[in-house]
Amino acid sequence: xxxxxxxxxxxxxxxxxxxxxxxxxxxxxxxxxxxxxxxxxxxxxxxxxxxxxxxxxxxxxxxxxxxxxxxxxxxxxxxxxxxxxxxxxxxxxxxxxxxxxxxxxxxxxxxxxxxxxxxxxxxxxxxxxxxxxxxxxxxxxxxxxxxxxxxxxxxxxxxxxxxxxxxxxxxxxxxxxxxxxxxxxxxxxxxxxxxxxxxxxxxxxxxxxxxxxxxxxxxxxxxxxxxxxxxxxxxxxxxxxxxxxxxxxxxxxxxxxxxxxxxxxxxxxxxxxxxxxxxxxxxxxxxxxxxxxxxxxxxxxxxxxxxxxxxxxxxxxxxxxxxxxxxxxxxxxxxxxxxxxxxxxxxxxxxxxxxxxxxxxxxxxxxxxxxxxxxxxxxxxxxxxxxxxxx
Ligand code: SF4
Ligand code: SF4
Numbered sequence: 001x002x003x004x005x006x007x008x009x010x011x012x013x014x015x016x017x018x019x020x021x022x023x024x025x026x027x028x029x030x031x032x033x034x035x036x037x038x039x040x041x042x043x044x045x046x047x048x049x050x051x052x053x054x055x056x057x058x059x060x061x062x063x064x065x066x067x068x069x070x071x072x073x074x075x076x077x078x079x080x081x082x083x084x085x086x087x088x089x090x091x092x093x094x095x096x097x098x099x100x101x102x103x104x105x106x107x108x109x110x111x112x113x114x115x116x117x118x119x120x121x122x123x124x125x126x127x128x129x130x131x132x133x134x135x136x137x138x139x140x141x142x143x144x145x146x147x148x149x150x151x152x153x154x155x156x157x158x159x160x161x162x163x164x165x166x167x168x169x170x171x172x173x174x175x176x177x178x179x180x181x182x183x184x185x186x187x188x189x190x191x192x193x194x195x196x197x198x199x200x201x202x203x204x205x206x207x208x209x210x211x212x213x214x215x216x217x218x219x220x221x222x223x224x225x226x227x228x229x230x231x232x233x234x235x236x237x238x239x240x241x242x243x244x245x246x247x248x249x250x251x252x253x254x255x256x257x258x259x260x261x262x263x264x265x266x267x268x269x270x271x272x273x274x275x276x277x278x279x280x281x282x283x284x285x286x287x288x289x290x291x292x293x294x295x296x297x298x299x300x301x302x303x304x305x306x307x308x309x310x311x312x313x314x315x316x317x318x319x320x321x322x323x324x325x326x327x328x329x330x331x332x333x334x335x336x337x338x339x340x341x342x343x344x345x346x347x348x349x350x351x352x353x354x355x356x357x358x359x360x361x362x363x364x365x366x367x368x369x370x371x372x373x374x375x376x377x378x379x380x381x382x383x384x385x386x387x388x389x390x391x
Pocket of ligand 1: 312370372
C-alpha cells in the first residue's frame, strides 16, 4: 500500500467508516468470522512434509499492515513466510499478534534464521534465535524453519548446523527443516539431498533464470528424494525496467512459475490490497495464458532489476565486492520501494558507501547487462541515511 492510500485507509478505519479498496472489500465480504475463506485455490503437497498448501502463499517480509495479512488469510491463503530478521523482528511480532487467536490447524507458518556454524557460540546463539522467534510469534512451534540465505555448499553441509537443525525438530520447535538460497545453485540442492536433513528448499525461481534447465533438473532430483520446493523472487524485482518505474505484471509471473508441478507454492511479497488482488486473480485461474507468455517473452531479454546471483562479477571486481547482494539491495530499494530493507541488507555486508572510490575503471562485465559500478554508486549511500527517514 502506498503512503497516500495507507493514510487514507487508516483515517477512514479510525473514523469507523472504512471504504477499503476493492480487493479488501471482496475479501471481507467472503470472510466467515475468523476462518479461512473459501474462494478455491489449488493446493499441492510439499514433498515428504506432507503439508498440503495452496499454490499461492504470502511472503510477509515487507508487509507491515495486519489488515493485508487478514485479507490474505480470509481469501484462502494459509501459508505465511517470515524471517527472524525481517523488520528487526516486528514482522514476526505482527504475525504473532494476528495469529494468536486463530485455530493453529488453519494455517502454516515458516520462519528463517541465520548464524555462522563455524563460530564458537553457534549452538546457544542459534537456539536463542529460534526461541526469540517463537516468543515473538507466540507459538510453540513453526511448521518450517529455514536456514536463511545459504549461499554456499560448505555451510549447508556443516555438521554443527545439521545437528542443531535436527535438534530443533526433535525438540518439537520446528515441524520441518529447510534452507533458503538466493544463489540457486543446483549444487546446493544436491548437497541438501545428500545431508538427508533438509525437507524444504526456498529458492529464487522465475522466468528470467538463465540456468533454468540445470535448475529444473536439480529440483527434479530433489523432488525424487522427497524435498518440497517453494518459490521466491518470482516477480523479478517487481519492475519492468532498470529504473524501477514500470511495474511487473505479477499474475503472469506466478502463472509461469506454477507451470512447474515441482514447485508447491510461491510466496510473493504483496504489501497492498491491490497486489494481493493481482496474485489472487492468478491463483483463481492459474494456467498460463497466451497473453502471459507473450508478455513474459517481451521481458525476457530486457534488463530488469533482477540479478541472477550467478556470481560471475565477484572475481572480476578488483576488490571482490559482494556484488550480487549489493544488486539485491538495489532491487529492494528501486523495485520493492523498500529502502529500509535495502539499508539492512547492505549493513549486514558492512558497506560504507565508498566501495568503488578510487577505482579508475570498472572491470566487471555482467552478462545481464548490469552497469554494476553505477548501481553500487546509486545504492550504497543509503547506509548513511538515518533509519528514521526510511520506510
Ligand atoms: S550482477 Fe550480473 S554478474 Fe553479478 S551476480 Fe548479478 S547477474 Fe551475475
Ligand atoms: S568500480 Fe567498483 S565494482 Fe567495479 S571493479 Fe571497481 S570496486 Fe569493483
